[in-house]
Amino acid sequence: ETGVTQTPRHLVMGMTNKKSLKCEQHLGHNAMYWYKQSAKKPLELMFVYSLEERVENNSVPSRFSPECPNSSHLFLHLHTLQPEDSALYLCASSQDLGESRNQPQHFGDGTRLSIL
Protein backbone atom coordinates (compact mmCIF):
# COMPACT_ATOMS: atom_id res chain seq x y z
CA GLU A 1 0.00 0.00 0.00
CA THR A 2 1.21 3.48 -0.77
CA GLY A 3 0.06 7.00 -0.06
CA VAL A 4 -2.94 7.92 2.03
CA THR A 5 -5.76 5.41 2.41
CA GLN A 6 -9.21 6.24 3.70
CA THR A 7 -11.96 3.84 4.74
CA PRO A 8 -14.78 3.45 4.16
CA ARG A 9 -15.10 5.08 0.74
CA HIS A 10 -18.82 5.58 1.21
CA LEU A 11 -20.89 5.81 4.38
CA VAL A 12 -24.61 6.33 4.87
CA MET A 13 -25.78 6.90 8.40
CA GLY A 14 -28.74 8.16 10.34
CA MET A 15 -28.56 11.22 12.52
CA THR A 16 -28.49 9.17 15.71
CA ASN A 17 -25.79 6.74 14.62
CA LYS A 18 -22.15 6.68 15.72
CA LYS A 19 -19.54 5.85 13.14
CA SER A 20 -15.86 6.45 12.53
CA LEU A 21 -13.80 7.39 9.50
CA LYS A 22 -10.30 6.01 9.24
CA CYS A 23 -7.20 7.39 7.55
CA GLU A 24 -3.84 5.66 7.25
CA GLN A 25 -0.73 7.07 5.65
CA HIS A 26 2.22 5.00 4.48
CA LEU A 27 4.52 7.93 3.75
CA GLY A 28 6.30 8.26 7.06
CA HIS A 29 4.77 11.67 7.61
CA ASN A 30 4.34 13.39 10.98
CA ALA A 31 1.43 15.72 10.26
CA MET A 32 -2.13 14.73 9.36
CA TYR A 33 -5.21 16.74 8.46
CA TRP A 34 -8.96 16.35 8.14
CA TYR A 35 -10.82 18.42 5.53
CA LYS A 36 -14.49 18.69 4.61
CA GLN A 37 -15.45 19.17 0.96
CA SER A 38 -19.08 20.10 0.34
CA ALA A 39 -20.57 20.48 -3.11
CA LYS A 40 -19.59 23.75 -4.79
CA LYS A 41 -17.66 24.87 -1.69
CA PRO A 42 -13.94 25.08 -0.95
CA LEU A 43 -12.16 22.46 1.06
CA GLU A 44 -12.47 23.42 4.72
CA LEU A 45 -9.71 22.52 7.11
CA MET A 46 -11.16 20.84 10.19
CA PHE A 47 -8.31 19.45 12.27
CA VAL A 48 -4.52 19.31 12.18
CA TYR A 49 -2.34 16.87 14.08
CA SER A 50 1.41 16.98 14.41
CA LEU A 51 3.19 14.06 16.06
CA GLU A 52 -0.17 12.84 17.40
CA GLU A 53 -0.91 16.19 19.06
CA ARG A 54 -3.85 18.27 17.89
CA VAL A 55 -2.60 21.70 16.85
CA GLU A 56 -5.70 23.05 15.15
CA ASN A 57 -9.41 22.77 15.72
CA ASN A 58 -11.02 25.01 13.16
CA SER A 59 -14.26 25.78 15.03
CA VAL A 60 -15.62 22.34 14.28
CA PRO A 61 -18.78 21.21 16.12
CA SER A 62 -18.24 18.71 18.90
CA ARG A 63 -20.23 16.06 17.03
CA PHE A 64 -16.95 15.54 15.13
CA SER A 65 -14.25 14.07 17.35
CA PRO A 66 -10.78 13.37 15.94
CA GLU A 67 -8.30 10.86 17.29
CA CYS A 68 -4.67 10.33 16.31
CA PRO A 69 -3.27 7.27 18.11
CA ASN A 70 0.03 7.37 16.21
CA SER A 71 1.56 9.32 13.36
CA SER A 72 0.28 6.86 10.75
CA HIS A 73 -3.39 6.76 11.74
CA LEU A 74 -6.09 9.35 12.06
CA PHE A 75 -9.74 8.82 12.91
CA LEU A 76 -12.80 11.02 12.79
CA HIS A 77 -15.52 9.85 15.15
CA LEU A 78 -19.02 10.93 14.17
CA HIS A 79 -22.00 11.24 16.48
CA THR A 80 -25.44 12.81 16.08
CA LEU A 81 -24.66 14.36 12.73
CA GLN A 82 -26.93 16.70 10.81
CA PRO A 83 -27.98 16.54 7.14
CA GLU A 84 -25.67 19.49 6.37
CA ASP A 85 -22.75 17.32 7.42
CA SER A 86 -23.17 15.27 4.25
CA ALA A 87 -19.94 15.85 2.32
CA LEU A 88 -16.68 14.32 1.17
CA TYR A 89 -14.25 14.03 4.07
CA LEU A 90 -10.63 14.11 2.99
CA CYS A 91 -7.57 13.17 4.96
CA ALA A 92 -4.13 14.51 4.09
CA SER A 93 -0.62 14.17 5.43
CA SER A 94 2.63 16.07 5.14
CA GLN A 95 6.15 15.38 6.33
CA ASP A 96 5.79 17.96 9.08
CA LEU A 97 4.15 21.28 9.75
CA GLY A 98 6.26 24.19 8.56
CA GLU A 99 6.67 26.03 5.30
CA SER A 100 4.09 24.46 3.04
CA ARG A 101 6.27 24.65 -0.06
CA ASN A 102 8.69 22.30 1.68
CA GLN A 103 5.96 20.08 3.12
CA PRO A 104 3.37 19.41 0.40
CA GLN A 105 0.16 17.78 1.53
CA HIS A 106 -0.83 14.43 0.07
CA PHE A 107 -4.52 13.56 0.06
CA GLY A 108 -6.49 10.36 0.33
CA ASP A 109 -9.49 9.64 -1.91
CA GLY A 110 -11.93 10.59 0.82
CA THR A 111 -15.03 9.16 2.44
CA ARG A 112 -18.33 10.19 0.88
CA LEU A 113 -20.67 10.66 3.86
CA SER A 114 -24.44 10.88 3.52
CA ILE A 115 -26.63 11.68 6.51
CA LEU A 116 -30.23 10.51 6.29
Next chain:
Amino acid sequence: QKEVEQNSGPLSVPEGAIASLNCTYSDRGSQSFFWYRQYSGKSPELIMFIYSNGDKEDGRFTAQLNKASQYVSLLIRDSQPSDSATYLCAGDFSGGYNKLIFGAGTRLAVHP
Protein backbone atom coordinates in the same frame (compact mmCIF):
# COMPACT_ATOMS: atom_id res chain seq x y z
CA GLN B 1 -11.01 36.77 6.66
CA LYS B 2 -8.49 35.17 4.36
CA GLU B 3 -10.03 34.04 1.09
CA VAL B 4 -9.10 32.42 -2.17
CA GLU B 5 -11.47 33.01 -5.06
CA GLN B 6 -11.86 31.02 -8.25
CA ASN B 7 -14.38 31.07 -11.07
CA SER B 8 -16.29 27.81 -10.82
CA GLY B 9 -16.51 27.36 -14.58
CA PRO B 10 -16.83 25.18 -16.46
CA LEU B 11 -13.99 26.41 -18.59
CA SER B 12 -14.28 24.70 -21.95
CA VAL B 13 -11.28 24.57 -24.28
CA PRO B 14 -10.58 22.55 -27.42
CA GLU B 15 -7.92 19.87 -27.41
CA GLY B 16 -4.48 21.35 -28.09
CA ALA B 17 -5.37 24.83 -26.84
CA ILE B 18 -4.00 26.66 -23.81
CA ALA B 19 -6.22 26.52 -20.74
CA SER B 20 -5.87 29.48 -18.37
CA LEU B 21 -7.09 29.06 -14.81
CA ASN B 22 -7.16 32.02 -12.48
CA CYS B 23 -7.24 32.60 -8.76
CA THR B 24 -7.26 35.72 -6.59
CA TYR B 25 -6.57 36.00 -2.88
CA SER B 26 -7.23 38.52 -0.19
CA ASP B 27 -4.25 38.34 2.16
CA ARG B 28 -1.05 40.11 1.22
CA GLY B 29 0.82 38.11 3.83
CA SER B 30 0.43 34.83 2.00
CA GLN B 31 3.65 33.28 0.81
CA SER B 32 2.99 30.06 -1.06
CA PHE B 33 0.36 28.96 -3.50
CA PHE B 34 -0.59 25.55 -4.74
CA TRP B 35 -2.50 24.12 -7.66
CA TYR B 36 -4.21 20.77 -7.16
CA ARG B 37 -6.07 18.74 -9.76
CA GLN B 38 -9.07 16.70 -8.64
CA TYR B 39 -10.80 14.18 -10.84
CA SER B 40 -14.38 13.35 -9.92
CA GLY B 41 -14.46 11.01 -6.94
CA LYS B 42 -10.70 11.12 -6.48
CA SER B 43 -8.24 12.84 -4.21
CA PRO B 44 -6.72 16.25 -4.96
CA GLU B 45 -3.34 15.76 -6.60
CA LEU B 46 -0.63 18.41 -6.31
CA ILE B 47 0.42 19.79 -9.68
CA MET B 48 2.61 22.75 -8.79
CA PHE B 49 3.42 25.29 -6.13
CA ILE B 50 4.82 28.80 -6.49
CA TYR B 51 6.02 31.35 -3.97
CA SER B 52 8.04 33.89 -5.97
CA ASN B 53 6.68 36.53 -8.30
CA GLY B 54 6.85 35.50 -11.92
CA ASP B 55 6.47 32.24 -13.79
CA LYS B 56 7.32 28.68 -12.92
CA GLU B 57 7.19 26.02 -15.59
CA ASP B 58 6.90 22.25 -15.27
CA GLY B 59 6.24 20.39 -18.48
CA ARG B 60 2.94 21.57 -19.96
CA PHE B 61 2.08 23.53 -16.82
CA THR B 62 3.08 27.09 -15.98
CA ALA B 63 2.15 28.75 -12.72
CA GLN B 64 2.21 32.53 -12.51
CA LEU B 65 2.21 34.65 -9.37
CA ASN B 66 1.69 38.40 -9.10
CA LYS B 67 1.78 39.41 -5.46
CA ALA B 68 1.10 43.09 -6.15
CA SER B 69 -2.16 42.17 -7.88
CA GLN B 70 -2.83 39.20 -5.53
CA TYR B 71 -3.29 36.93 -8.49
CA VAL B 72 -2.23 33.37 -9.25
CA SER B 73 -2.80 31.51 -12.48
CA LEU B 74 -2.17 28.12 -14.01
CA LEU B 75 -1.63 27.70 -17.73
CA ILE B 76 -1.95 24.28 -19.33
CA ARG B 77 -0.44 24.09 -22.80
CA ASP B 78 -1.53 21.55 -25.39
CA SER B 79 -4.61 20.69 -23.34
CA GLN B 80 -5.72 17.07 -23.50
CA PRO B 81 -9.10 15.50 -22.69
CA SER B 82 -7.33 13.80 -19.76
CA ASP B 83 -6.78 17.28 -18.27
CA SER B 84 -10.54 17.58 -17.75
CA ALA B 85 -10.89 17.90 -13.99
CA THR B 86 -11.47 20.44 -11.24
CA TYR B 87 -8.44 22.59 -10.45
CA LEU B 88 -8.08 23.81 -6.90
CA CYS B 89 -6.05 26.85 -5.95
CA ALA B 90 -4.77 27.07 -2.38
CA GLY B 91 -2.74 29.58 -0.42
CA ASP B 92 -0.76 29.18 2.77
CA PHE B 93 -1.59 32.16 4.95
CA SER B 94 -0.36 30.63 8.18
CA GLY B 95 3.20 31.91 8.24
CA GLY B 96 4.85 28.52 8.15
CA TYR B 97 2.24 26.22 9.70
CA ASN B 98 1.11 24.55 6.47
CA LYS B 99 -2.54 25.51 6.84
CA LEU B 100 -3.98 25.86 3.39
CA ILE B 101 -6.98 27.95 2.37
CA PHE B 102 -8.60 26.57 -0.75
CA GLY B 103 -10.70 28.11 -3.47
CA ALA B 104 -13.86 26.31 -4.56
CA GLY B 105 -12.17 25.10 -7.73
CA THR B 106 -12.57 25.65 -11.47
CA ARG B 107 -13.92 22.82 -13.58
CA LEU B 108 -12.00 22.42 -16.83
CA ALA B 109 -13.48 20.55 -19.79
CA VAL B 110 -11.17 19.80 -22.73
CA HIS B 111 -13.15 18.65 -25.74
CA PRO B 112 -11.71 16.73 -28.71
